[in-house]
Amino acid sequence: MKLYKLLYVCALCIGITAHAQTPIVLDQIVAVIGDEMIKQSDIENQAIQMKQFGAKDNEIVPCKLFEDMLFQKLLVHQARIDSIAVSDSEVDGEINRRIDMFVGEAGSIQKLETFYGKSELEIKTEWRPLIKEQIMAQRVQSGIVGSIEVSPNEIRKFFTALNPDSIPLIPLQYEYAQIVIKPKLSETEEAEIKKKLEEIRQRALKGENFSKLAVLYSDDTESAKMGGLLGDYISRGELVPEFAAAAFRLKEGEISRIVKTNYGYHIIQMIELKGEKAKLKHILLRPKPSMKTIQQAGKKADSVYALLRDTLKFERAALLYSSDEKTKNNAGKYINPYTNSSKFEAQMIEPTVLHSIKNLQPGAITQPVLTYDETGMQVYKIFKLISVTPEHKATLLDDYQTIKEMALQEKKQKAISQWISNKQESTYISLPDSKYSTCAFKHVWKNK
Known part of the structure; x- marks a missing residue:
C-alpha cells in the first residue's frame, strides 16, 4: 500500500552515475512515455547508486525501479502539458x-566529489535537469493525492476488511509529557541582539546585498545557504503568525522592522508576492543566553520539581510554568508531529528524552534535564512518563492514527492507479521488447 516514492531509497540517488563501479551497459530504449524516454542504463545506474548508498539487495528490484520510472515520466509528461x-x-x-x-x-x-568523480560544479550541473523533473513530477502527484482525506467510517471499513496477516505489528511505544523552562533573557541581552540586528538592517537599507548579509550573519543555517531565501513561494499558514503578519504587509523589495518569534529575532525582505503566496528572505538572530541566565532557569526548574514532589499536579505545573506553548495547555503531553498521536516508538524520540524516560515507571517524573528546544536554545525540561505500550498487533482503539494512515495511503494509491489508467488513454506509450517485458507490474501499462 505504499505510494510511489520518486526519490526512491536515498535522496541523492537521482540517476547520474557515480565514478566508482561505472557499468558497461549495452544501452537500449526500454520505454517511451509521450516525449519522455527511459533507457536501460537509467535503471542500471539507479540500482548501482542505491547499492552504493547502502540499500539492501531486496530493496533493489529492477522491475519496481522500472515501473517507478514509468510513473515518474508519465508525471513529467503531464507537467509539461500543464506548463x-x-x-x-x-x-x-x-x-x-x-x-x-x-x-x-x-x-x-x-567526499561527494570523490564519490562521483566530478567537481561540485559538475555535479550540480548534471543534477539540475534531473531534480527539475523530480520537482515537476512531485507537483503533479501532489495535485492527484494532495487533497485526499479519509473519514472515520472509511477507516473502520478499511480495518475490518484487512486480512489478519496484514495487520501491522506495533513496536514498543512511549507516551510522555514535559515542562519546559526557558532561560529568560535580561533586558541587556535582549537589547544587544536587537541592536546587532538593527545594524544589519540599516546596512541592507543602505544598499548592501541582503543575501550576502544573510550568509554572513543569519542563525538560520538552512536558509542562509540560499541567501536567506525561505523556499520558493510560501503561504501564510506555513509561517508562525507574527512572522506572517509582518511579511505579508511588505511591498516587493521592502525590508521589515525587527520581528520577534519563538525562534528569535528576524528581519524579512519581500522578494515577490504572488496571490496568497510570497517569496521571502529573512535574517535570524537567535538569543544566546548567558551562563548566569541559564543557571537562573535551572534554579526555577528545581523549584518547580520541588513543587511536583510535594502536592502540585504535573498538568497544573505545565500550565503555570512551562514555556512551551505547544504542550502547556495539553497537560504537557507531547504530540508526535508526524502521526498526530501522543505515542512514540523509541527511534522517534530524541535521545536525551528517551534516556530520561525509558527506565521510569508510568506516572513517574524526572529531575530537571538541561537540553535544547526546537530553536536550538538551551532549556531545562522535566519529563513525565505517561504510559508504555508493549509490542502488539494494531487495534483500531489503540492505534487509530496508524490505521488511519494505512487507509489514507490505500486511498491515495487507488487514486494514482486510476490517474495512470486515465492518462494512458491519451498518452503515447511504447514498451519495446526488453529484459523488463516479463515484469509483473502493479499497474497495467498499455503498449501502443
Whole structure:
C-alpha cells in the first residue's frame, strides 16, 4: 500500500552515475512515455547508486525501479502539458539541500566529489535537469493525492476488511509529557541582539546585498545557504503568525522592522508576492543566553520539581510554568508531529528524552534535564512518563492514527492507479521488447 516514492531509497540517488563501479551497459530504449524516454542504463545506474548508498539487495528490484520510472515520466509528461513552472531558485535550493545532506553524512564536499568523480560544479550541473523533473513530477502527484482525506467510517471499513496477516505489528511505544523552562533573557541581552540586528538592517537599507548579509550573519543555517531565501513561494499558514503578519504587509523589495518569534529575532525582505503566496528572505538572530541566565532557569526548574514532589499536579505545573506553548495547555503531553498521536516508538524520540524516560515507571517524573528546544536554545525540561505500550498487533482503539494512515495511503494509491489508467488513454506509450517485458507490474501499462 505504499505510494510511489520518486526519490526512491536515498535522496541523492537521482540517476547520474557515480565514478566508482561505472557499468558497461549495452544501452537500449526500454520505454517511451509521450516525449519522455527511459533507457536501460537509467535503471542500471539507479540500482548501482542505491547499492552504493547502502540499500539492501531486496530493496533493489529492477522491475519496481522500472515501473517507478514509468510513473515518474508519465508525471513529467503531464507537467509539461500543464506548463508547470519550476524556478531556478527552487532547483538550486533542492540541489543545495541534497548536497548538505550528503556532506552531513560523509563529512565533506570532497567526499561527494570523490564519490562521483566530478567537481561540485559538475555535479550540480548534471543534477539540475534531473531534480527539475523530480520537482515537476512531485507537483503533479501532489495535485492527484494532495487533497485526499479519509473519514472515520472509511477507516473502520478499511480495518475490518484487512486480512489478519496484514495487520501491522506495533513496536514498543512511549507516551510522555514535559515542562519546559526557558532561560529568560535580561533586558541587556535582549537589547544587544536587537541592536546587532538593527545594524544589519540599516546596512541592507543602505544598499548592501541582503543575501550576502544573510550568509554572513543569519542563525538560520538552512536558509542562509540560499541567501536567506525561505523556499520558493510560501503561504501564510506555513509561517508562525507574527512572522506572517509582518511579511505579508511588505511591498516587493521592502525590508521589515525587527520581528520577534519563538525562534528569535528576524528581519524579512519581500522578494515577490504572488496571490496568497510570497517569496521571502529573512535574517535570524537567535538569543544566546548567558551562563548566569541559564543557571537562573535551572534554579526555577528545581523549584518547580520541588513543587511536583510535594502536592502540585504535573498538568497544573505545565500550565503555570512551562514555556512551551505547544504542550502547556495539553497537560504537557507531547504530540508526535508526524502521526498526530501522543505515542512514540523509541527511534522517534530524541535521545536525551528517551534516556530520561525509558527506565521510569508510568506516572513517574524526572529531575530537571538541561537540553535544547526546537530553536536550538538551551532549556531545562522535566519529563513525565505517561504510559508504555508493549509490542502488539494494531487495534483500531489503540492505534487509530496508524490505521488511519494505512487507509489514507490505500486511498491515495487507488487514486494514482486510476490517474495512470486515465492518462494512458491519451498518452503515447511504447514498451519495446526488453529484459523488463516479463515484469509483473502493479499497474497495467498499455503498449501502443
